[in-house]
Amino acid sequence: MTNQSGKNVLSIKDLRKAYGDKIAVDRISFDVSRGEIVGLLGPNGAGKTTTISMILGVLKPDSGSIHVEGIDLADCRAQALGRTNFAAVYAPLPGNLTVRQNLRVFGLLYGVRRLSDRINALISQFDLEKFRNVKCGVLSSGEQTRVALAKAMLNQPRLLLLDEPTASLDPVAAREIRSRIRHFAVSGDGGVLWTTHNMVEVQDVCDRVLFLSHGRIMLEGNPKTLPVEHGQPTLEELFIAVAREPLTLEPT
Amino acid sequence: MLRYFYLLRGTPARWMPIFVWVAIDIVLWGFITKFLNSVAASRLNFVPALLGAVLLFDFFIRVMHGVAGVFLEDVWSRNFLNLFASPLTIPQYLLGLVVTSTVTSLLGLMVMLVLATALFGLSFFVYGLTLVPFLLILFLFGVSLGICTSAMVLRLGPSAEWLVWPVPAVISPFAGVFYPISILPHWMQFIGKLLPVSYVFEGLRKIISGGAVPATSLILGGGLAVMYVLLACWFFKRIFRHAVRTGILARYSAESLS
Numbered sequence: 475m476t477n478q479s480g481k482n483v484l485s486i487k488d489l490r491k492a493y494g495d496k497i498a499v500d501r502i503s504f505d506v507s508r509g510e511i512v513g514l515l516g517p518n519g520a521g522k523t524t525t526i527s528m529i530l531g532v533l534k535p536d537s538g539s540i541h542v543e544g545i546d547l548a549d550c551r552a553q554a555l556g557r558t559n560f561a562a563v564y565a566p567l568p569g570n571l572t573v574r575q576n577l578r579v580f581g582l583l584y585g586v587r588r589l590s591d592r593i594n595a596l597i598s599q600f601d602l603e604k605f606r607n608v609k610c611g612v613l614s615s616g617e618q619t620r621v622a623l624a625k626a627m628l629n630q631p632r633l634l635l636l637d638e639p640t641a642s643l644d645p646v647a648a649r650e651i652r653s654r655i656r657h658f659a660v661s662g663d664g665g666v667l668w669t670t671h672n673m674v675e676v677q678d679v680c681d682r683v684l685f686l687s688h689g690r691i692m693l694e695g696n697p698k699t700l701p702v703e704h705g706q707p708t709l710e711e712l713f714i715a716v717a718r719e720p721l722t723l724e725p726t
Numbered sequence: 727m728l729r730y731f732y733l734l735r736g737t738p739a740r741w742m743p744i745f746v747w748v749a750i751d752i753v754l755w756g757f758i759t760k761f762l763n764s765v766a767a768s769r770l771n772f773v774p775a776l777l778g779a780v781l782l783f784d785f786f787i788r789v790m791h792g793v794a795g796v797f798l799e800d801v802w803s804r805n806f807l808n809l810f811a812s813p814l815t816i817p818q819y820l821l822g823l824v825v826t827s828t829v830t831s832l833l834g835l836m837v838m839l840v841l842a843t844a845l846f847g848l849s850f851f852v853y854g855l856t857l858v859p860f861l862l863i864l865f866l867f868g869v870s871l872g873i874c875t876s877a878m879v880l881r882l883g884p885s886a887e888w889l890v891w892p893v894p895a896v897i898s899p900f901a902g903v904f905y906p907i908s909i910l911p912h913w914m915q916f917i918g919k920l921l922p923v924s925y926v927f928e929g930l931r932k933i934i935s936g937g938a939v940p941a942t943s944l945i946l947g948g949g950l951a952v953m954y955v956l957l958a959c960w961f962f963k964r965i966f967r968h969a970v971r972t973g974i975l976a977r978y979s980a981e982s983l984s
Contacts, residue, residue, distance in 0.1 A: 493973070527976040530811040534971045552813040560811055568729070568803035575732045582728065583812040609736075
């Protein structure tokens with residue numbers, strides 16, 4: 475079943491994952507709407523990457539459900555993942571293939587139609603023309619991030635997952651990437667779930683943020699107004715408060 | 727498969743295991759068999775008996791290493807997350823490994839056949855049509871071992887790669903590549919009879935000595951090979967499900983997963 479006309483590209487319900495006695499994600503629920511950029515924030519070990527891994531289908535939840543455009547990931551994995559794509563700093567594209575070769579291989583995996591045209595468009599969009607036949611392993615981190623994002627956009631995903639995509643970038647390169655992602659969310663039918671530690675980035679780009687701590691969503695709201703609502707001067711101070719004293723906050 | 731084609735095109739050194747090592751093996755064993763022919767008192771022609779066995783065993787090794795090698799490319803390039811977060815299914819992935827290995831091992835087989843025939847006069851007409859089931863059994867068993875060892879690396883981590891390469895050498899004493907398994911101790915004979923490849927080499931020796939290969943041997947060898955392929959696929963799928971349950975795929979950059 476799909477929900478093409480519904481507004482949610484991602485629906486998570488009561489998602490839970492434990493590694494032995496350690497609960498990494500504790501019954502979280504949230505949605506991502508079309509055209510929305512949702513920031514997933516939290517200290518190290520809060521459960522952000524575990525959540526992303528479950529949405530990507532590479533980690534099986536202990537309980538709960540994940541729907542991508544109404545498609546149950548557990549039941550129709552290939553169909554759901556065909557509408558998803560991702561970029562993460564810890565998942566670079568194979569360095570022994572060129573930019574064009576990598577995009578072609580992944581384009582075939584995602585069943586992208588008129589692939590050559592799509593590759594040419596993405597290479598142009600992400601300023602990768604001069605790297606077209608350069609092996610990805612010799613590119614700088616900023617260039618590799620652009621290639622990873624180009625790959626993430628190959629299938630024009632409904633759900634784009636970004637796990638710290640600007641982590642290793644200088645401020646100029648990071649701003650450029652944020653601009654491209656904002657353009658993706660605004661101009662298409664997709665939504666973005668973005669994890670980051672950069673609070674400036676969050677306030678610049680995200681429509682809504684979720685604060686994760688000890689596997690639970692502690693806070694949720696507009697990053698521009700959330701600090702004031704909780705008596706903190708900045709988003710960074712609010713982050714620190716959530717990370718240090720989560721018991722003082724009511725989970726949502 | 728496309729990815730491996732790009733790798734071959736971009737790195738000439740990758741052609742070495744497909745062509746060069748097998749060529750060296752054929753040349754080396756070709757001269758050994760010629761020497762043995764010149765000094766042996768018996769009338770046995772060592773060329774089809776030994777060189778033919780080497781060629782067939784090399785083909786089996788290339789198939790097995792071909793499957794595991796393509797899988798290891800994903801390990802070395804840390805590509806699991808990208809691959810398995812895509813719509814790619816496990817049967818599609820395994821089929822890709824097998825098809826890629828089929829192409830590279832057939833290329834190697836062609837090189838070996840040309841060298842063995844041109845330099846040492848090995849004629850594969852000696853084996854007749856039985857060569858086809860021989861190759862099929864070797865191919866299927868090579869595929870099953872390639873998939874099985876890939877599953878072991880997936881489970882144990884990148885450092886387990888070194889379990890892959892010695893497998894054919896470990897099997898060879900039991901497989902009766904160069905001698906009948908009847909000369910082995912009973913416990914080794916038992917293991918040998920569980921290996922599909924031993925039926926191929928026993929059959930090879932029967933043909934060389936002027937006999938016919940019993941159909942039951944081929945059926946048994948072929949049946950075992952098919953069974954091992956199915957078991958290997960089941961094993962890989964089980965290991966993959968464990969990897970998804972425990973998060974191994976997402977953490978695969980660690981040297982060891984224990």
